[in-house]
Amino acid sequence: MGKSKKSLSLVLLTILLTIGIVGCSSDEEASKEVNMEELPDVEDYSEKLTLHLSGSFTQGEIEDDNWVQKKLEEMFNVEIVNTKLNTWNADETSLAVASGDVPDTFSFTSGTLTAQEMYDGGVTRTIPKEMIKKYAPRYSEMLDENQPGWDLNLLSGSNEEYIQLTGLQSHTKGILWAPTFRLDWLEELGIEPPGEIKPVGPDGGLERIYFTDEAYSLEEVEEILKAFTFDDPDGNGKDDTYGLLPYNNQLHWMTTIMGAHGVAPGYNLMEDDKLKSAEISNKYKEGLKLLAKWYDMGIVDPEWTTLDVEKAWEKYKIGKTGYFTAQRSYVAMEDWTKLRAPQNLILSDPDAKLLVTAPEIGPDGQQGEGSWMPVTLLGDGFQIAKDVTDIELARILQIFDYINHDDEARWTLYGEVGEHSEWQGTPEESAILVKEEYPAEEGDMGFWAYNFRTYPGERLKWLTSEYTFNLMEQFFAKPEVVEEMAIRPYRYDLFEETKGLELEKRYSGQLDTIVDEFRMRAIVGEIDVDKEWDSYVENWLNNGGQEILDELEKAPKVSDLLAE
DSSP states (O other), X not given: OHHHHHHHHHHXXXXXXXXXXXXXXXXXXXXXXXXXXXXXXXXXXXXXXXXXXXXXXXXXXXXXXXXXXXXXXXXXXXXXXXXXXXXXXXXXXXXXXXXXXXXXXXXXXXXXXXXXXXXXXXXXXXXXXXXXXHHOXXXXXXXXXXXXXXXTTBOTTOSSEESOEEEXXXXXXXXXXXXXXXXXXXXXXXXXXXXXXXXXXXSTTGGGEEEOSOOOBHHHHHHHHHHHHHSOTTOSSSSOOEEEOOOSSOSGGGHHHHHTTTOOXXXXXXXXXXXXXXXXXXXXXXHHHHHHHHHHHTOBOGGXXXXXXXXXXXXXXXXXXXXXXXXXXXXXXXXXXTTSTTHHHHHHOTTOOEEEOSOOBOTTSOOOEEOSSSSOSEEEEEEEBTTOOHHHHHHHHHHHHHHHHOGGGGHHHHOSBTTTEEESXXXXXXXXXXXXXXXXXXXXXXXXXXXXXXXXXXXXXXXXOHHHHHHIIIIITOHHHHHHHEEXXXXXXXXXXXXXXXXXXXHHHHHHHHHHHHHHHHHTTSSOHHHHHHHHHHHHIIIIIHHHHHHHTTSOBHHHHHHO
16 A cells, blocks of 8 residues: 555656646746845734644654644744645655645655756745844854855855755764674673773663773684674573674665775765775675675575665664664664663663774774764755745744754753653753653644754754763764764765756666675675676666766865865
8 A cells, every 4th residue: 555655646746746736936936036025024924824834853743732833833923834745755745745735844755856847847945144133133043154055055046045954963963873892792702892981871781881992803803703702601501692684775874884894874985996885895805705605604684685774773682682883872872762772671671781992994994984974963954835925934044043052942852851851861961851741742742843853052952862962072973983983985966066966866766676686695695796797887887877977077076075
């Protein structure tokens, strides 16, 4: 049923955009200048407006006349029409775009079109720079402070019109992932940590999670995984443990292992004086060969091919896996990660202990992982529907600026601290948690219902535990660590000046299939990586890969973008 609906929505979207039923933009509209003199003054809310609002966290769970809604309506003299659309569902968002029935404001987490395609298809309107500066001064200041701020999201051929607003993804600063090992198993086996270890926190399970900024080499990791698998680390006298538990629908489990080979899946690099996708590089090949070797040795749980990441978390909780890659927020036991490994094991087994280390050291001394953001911390998009008038846009920008950039608007996310929520730890220095008797998002309170995914100023603190911040300060976000270990692409089309996105959309399905099938078959030993490699690379190049790489040659070097 779901698959049929998705196919229908994509076909419908294609047809409508092709014949122009959704609508179309024009050069005349794009060049039309806003008359600022006809617009109201800042904070002039004398005219009551009706606005159909949604945000990054709209998932169809909002209730009408919710607590946040009423307060915003009174503050800005608006009547808010709530969005019952699940903006995280690709089927629903595709149908909404195809029919032109989108909210006045939206930021679809799942979708099929770029911001430029939304505009070209007549779904959205532009946002004049003059209006942004006048009605969203805090947002404007954020762009001033975070380059290349004002240069992002410009309408093609314009320096004054934007096709969407952007967010500050400060929660992705630094590197995110690290290998974790069962410390109680290491102690049982007599294996020493690679450096001095300290507990992540004082209690609540954090006292049993230890961190060191030193790392094991891949050779040492291999020996540890063998011991975890064959030397009865839990002492139950049974052969029922494994070193490594991957999963089949994401690649985070191997991010630091590939990083130890100097490669980040999904990015590109220079190798042998050629621009290559990571997935056809020799470095990636060597990483695959190591994983295939480990699988052949029997130190990888063979059930991984049938497990997605959530099933892998559940299996890890059983306590039969020794190694698992985790985000810094997971090992800091952020409240939202309770069901995820490795926190779930710490909560369920009072005797379990974990060791978190720096990323593994590879054969050439390399360490690292793919940087979550390729170049800048600015990302994501907040869009305005085509039929929104300039007067409505002026009010929307003021609401946007307040709820996303004014720290006084904390109540739109967490209600009143003390009544609806509480500090996780030290007041003003730790995360804020909504009390269990209230819905954390949407519902009758309306928390997060209209907000955008952006975390400037104090907002990162509200979202992040003090123990995650400690880990960031100690290691994960230290400038020298980021400089050495964050693997970025060699080239990146930051300003969308090439046809790269168009080609990615055209060929990504078949290329992903080629890569995924080869990786799976290589690791489980169905194919010999060395013997099949040239054929695999040729297949990738001939199915759109070469065309993508040729277009990518037109994009700027990331080193130049960072220097600017």
